[in-house]
Amino acid sequence: MRISHESALEIRHLQLVRAVAETGTLTAAAERLCVTQSALSHRLRELEQRLGSAVFHRQGRRMIPTQTGARLLAAAEQVLDELERTRNDLARLSAGELGELRLSTGCYTAYHWLPRLLPAFQARHPRVEIRLLPELMGSLFDALRRRELDLAIAAATPDDPQLDSQPLFDDETLILVHPDHPAAACGSMPLAELAAERLIIHGSTRMAYESFLRRRGIAPREITELMLSEAIVEWVAAGLGVTLMDRWAAKRYLDLGIVKGVSAAEKPLRRSWHAVTPRGELPNYVGALVELIRSNPPTLDPVR
């Protein structure tokens, strides 16, 4: 059973107050609100009974706000305006014009190619804010499941019915060596030879590469971890070791000629990158960004 309780102010009351205060009569307010005058009269009576005090003075045929009415009018303006703004924002949200896109790659890779795509994306979705989240609790996929993330770029595809995945682009991981390194001449290098090298590697990718090599039974002589790609390349260029780096991340340095990139001799180290999203309805701009990445896989060319 539903108990009739001292229900508070309703939107309907605020609309009434504003319309009557602005038009000066119940009749005109009724027309504006598309109801009968009688309905508003009942509404007003109910409101005044609830409040226990008059909201309008009945001055002949005019309705003049009491002090109570004046305070209600102020509330009405504020509340109804906020609801109007909310309506607008929600419309833009569902049209995908407004929103937030929380993105992570779980490693440093996006820092290289994402900035190149942003101008094109922002041109199409000017009011969508892209937030690149570097640090997350647990794995990338957990964050997606917790809805703390809208999009993850990962080299692995998840086996989880709650997550959707689609391929973005393939890339080859090169071995970067000093130009005078023997492998530089022949253009490839057996992975096993890494055992004789010092491997210099980016901190954020260490785990991935280390386990990748371990699965092949390869243990580099020494692993040095640096947090800056440029520094890694300088070390390699100085002959202090070799590194593993995705082709498009390395391209800058290869063009400079200070290091050489060689493939793994057995077969190239290919990595397949995927866009992973939570299953279910997503803002359409998420799909738009994924499509933008797919159609403009990382290169150093400008994006149309």
Next chain:
Amino acid sequence: MRISHESALEIRHLQLVRAVAETGTLTAAAERLCVTQSALSHRLRELEQRLGSAVFHRQGRRMIPTQTGARLLAAAEQVLDELERTRNDLARLSAGELGELRLSTGCYTAYHWLPRLLPAFQARHPRVEIRLLPELMGSLFDALRRRELDLAIAAATPDDPQLDSQPLFDDETLILVHPDHPAAACGSMPLAELAAERLIIHGSTRMAYESFLRRRGIAPREITELMLSEAIVEWVAAGLGVTLMDRWAAKRYLDLGIVKGVSAAEKPLRRSWHAVTPRGELPNYVGALVELIRSNPPTLDPVR
């Protein structure tokens, strides 16, 4: 017939969003809002249908706001908080603790004695703002009828069923003369003798006094209008003429001895001041101020 229309956001929806966002589940929210879980489930479904998009992600047994939900949550906080503030203010308004008291005397008289009463009034009604309105369209009584005024102090009582009136205090209007004036010695002066005098008078009271004298067939030799009581007194003290002034307004200058006050010889000029208010319910602090004035009629003594 009532047409089912795309009604917008309701308070009820905002309460739902806030409660669910804060508690994390529909069930807990239902308990907080004192309805069944089923009711909230229906409400939420209806809201999502209206908006055309999900408000919460159903993540296992947790409800996580979507971007739409997040925007709604922001609106909910703002709107519900404003409604709470409104409730508070309305409660204080009807308790008379908060409000506005628009007061006018239609002439300058209140400037003399009202300030003396204000500290006592403000101590009892700290959040009531007194506004002294000097200029009004039409008469004082018209302003009351139009509800532009809460209280008028007038020497006349209105004959209008829409207005209430109650006596405040009586006062005598003195004739102020130069200490060497012949009337100063005997303490009174026939009104008729004003015909031989230059009457110096305050602009705001000119009309009242002039018609008062005319009704008695008295026309002063000359009338000079000044807008500052102090200036009027200085003129009288310089022997340039005489003036009419309420006793309590004149007391300051009488004490200084620079002018003398005498009564009308026929009988003292008594004026009966009244508090006039619009009929109907009034904030109780209006009555409080009237009572304060009645129990502390104008003197120059401090008010308890």
Next chain:
DNA sequence: CCGATTCATGAGAAATTCTCATGACATTTC
């Protein structure tokens, strides 16, 4: 003083919003 306009009111219809009784699904526990 009459006609036009306005707010108020009562009765009953219409629409909304709830509760109750379940079902379906996920998570935790043993």
Next chain:
DNA sequence: GAAATGTCATGAGAATTTCTCATGAATCGG
């Protein structure tokens, strides 16, 4: 992995709210 527990979803129908319609009463202006 089955049972126990807790969650949201759903359909039907009751309870409540809120409206419309048909008037009455009061005010205003010529």
